[in-house]
Amino acid sequence: QTVLDIQAIRKDFPILNRKVNGKPLVYLDNAATSQTPQQVIDVIVDYYSNYNANIHRGVHTLSQQATDAYEQARIKIQKHFNIAKPYEVIFTSGTTHGINLVANGFSSILKKGDEILVSAMEHHSNIVPWQMLCERTGAILKVIPMNQDGELVMEEYSQLLSSKTKLVFCNHVSNALGTINPIKKIIEKAHGLGAAVLVDGAQASPHIKADLQELDVDFYTVSAHKMCGPTGVGMLYGKEEWLKKLPPYQGGGEMIAEVTFEKTTYADLPHKFEAGTPNICGGIAFGAALDYMNLIGFDAISQYENELLEYATEQLLTIDGLKIYGTAAKKTSVISFNIEGIHPYDIGSILDKLGVAVRTGHHCAQPIMDFFKIPGTVRASFSFYNTKEEIDVLVSGVKRAKAMLE
Numbered sequence: 329q330t331v332l333d334i335q336a337i338r339k340d341f342p343i344l345n346r347k348v349n350g351k352p353l354v355y356l357d358n359a360a361t362s363q364t365p366q367q368v369i370d371v372i373v374d375y376y377s378n379y380n381a382n383i384h385r386g387v388h389t390l391s392q393q394a395t396d397a398y399e400q401a402r403i404k405i406q407k408h409f410n411i412a413k414p415y416e417v418i419f420t421s422g423t424t425h426g427i428n429l430v431a432n433g434f435s436s437i438l439k440k441g442d443e444i445l446v447s448a449m450e451h452h453s454n455i456v457p458w459q460m461l462c463e464r465t466g467a468i469l470k471v472i473p474m475n476q477d478g479e480l481v482m483e484e485y486s487q488l489l490s491s492k493t494k495l496v497f498c499n500h501v502s503n504a505l506g507t508i509n510p511i512k513k514i515i516e517k518a519h520g521l522g523a524a525v526l527v528d529g530a531q532a533s534p535h536i537k538a539d540l541q542e543l544d545v546d547f548y549t550v551s552a553h554k555m556c557g558p559t560g561v562g563m564l565y566g567k568e569e570w571l572k573k574l575p576p577y578q579g580g581g582e583m584i585a586e587v588t589f590e591k592t593t594y595a596d597l598p599h600k601f602e603a604g605t606p607n608i609c610g611g612i613a614f615g616a617a618l619d620y621m622n623l624i625g626f627d628a629i630s631q632y633e634n635e636l637l638e639y640a641t642e643q644l645l646t647i648d649g650l651k652i653y654g655t656a657a658k659k660t661s662v663i664s665f666n667i668e669g670i671h672p673y674d675i676g677s678i679l680d681k682l683g684v685a686v687r688t689g690h691h692c693a694q695p696i697m698d699f700f701k702i703p704g705t706v707r708a709s710f711s712f713y714n715t716k717e718e719i720d721v722l723v724s725g726v727k728r729a730k731a732m733l734e
């Protein structure tokens with residue numbers, strides 16, 4: 329049984345008090361975006377009320393206060409993910425930005441015939457930038473397959489790896505299935521053949537506190553909005569040696585050392601990758617979100633979310649004709665399901681009328697849907713502020729939808 333005081337935690341989230349279609353909101357779309365606690369909202373209001381200014385350039389007090397707070401947030405991120413150096417933390421607008429930055433950088437490294445491996449369960453944002461990279465460079469994209477439980481087939485991965493493999497990318501946790509991938513093994517094997525690894529941590533970061541030095545990963549990306557922070561900000565971790573090797577992604581202010589019309593030299597890390605005025609308030613709020621989650625504690629969070637996952641799985645499986653996709657032994661609190669003969673969108677629409685927010689569709693992971701030969705799923709994803717009573721509302725809502733649609 330959880331050690332968390334869920335009712336007290338829920339009071340931190342003002343949005344959880346609202347009604348949707350006349351019913352209390354039951355928010356089960358946490359894998360798409362998490363809700364924001366008052367503690368983080370207060371930081372945003374404080375920033376715009378008291379010290380909004382551009383950073384790294386002004387000598388005036390406001391600019392210095394904003395710069396200090398932004399750089400402190402970078403250090404909070406560094407500590408949270410156990411990153412060796414603060415300048416290995418690059419602020420981005422989110423996971424998508426981080427992956428594109430790395431893919432763009434590898435344009436100047438990959439050669440025709442080089443191979444890059446992607447897992448079969450990626451979000452489109454961890455597929456499309458690499459396909460674009462292959463088009464530019466002539467490199468070849470190969471896919472690490474998965475099995476019916478939604479787990480990667482590691483023997484096949486070992487066979488795909490060769491001296492031609494330059495890069496492997498994989499999510500830490502699948503957004504569509506919730507599978508927790510064995511990234512430590514994936515990284516070790518890739519490094520054995522000299523390939524670099526990018527792990528998309530967008531779905532893991534709300535549930536698992538990753539130790540990036542222990543993992544020895546080359547790149548790791550997250551989005552703040554999945555972990556109680558605001559949208560439009562995230563982080564890319566890169567090992568210093570890689571960040572030095574990769575060319576800048578965007579040109580502009582902040583990322584230069586010296587500019588003349590003949591030649592520009594680039595700023596040191598991390599600024600080389602941070603062109604233009606960043607999402608200053610977002611970065612500061614991201615730091616506050618990490619403080620908030622760490623105060624609750626990731627061990628308690630994952631233990632409680634597992635309770636929710638087990639309870640919801642049991643309850644949903646009592647419904648005739650309901651099938652869960654993603655039955656890996658290790659998964660986060662995500663349940664993707666369908667009911668035989670009913671379109672997921674119809675279930676989602678009826679649930680919305682009952683105040684229950686779930687995601688329906690392909691979850692930006694069409695290859696997974698193709699694998700299971702389905703158009704999409706209904707996805708309920710739980711956070712530490714959800715309750716078993718909310719799961720009861722979901723289950724009775726799904727039963728009602730089934731009765732109406734059959």
Ligand code: PMP
Pocket residue numbers: 359360421422423424425451453454499501502503528530531551692
């Ligand atoms: N990867 C995964 C696994 C995700 O779940 C998401 C968000 N749904 C992304 C990447 C993209 O994140 P963002 O839209 O914040 O850039």
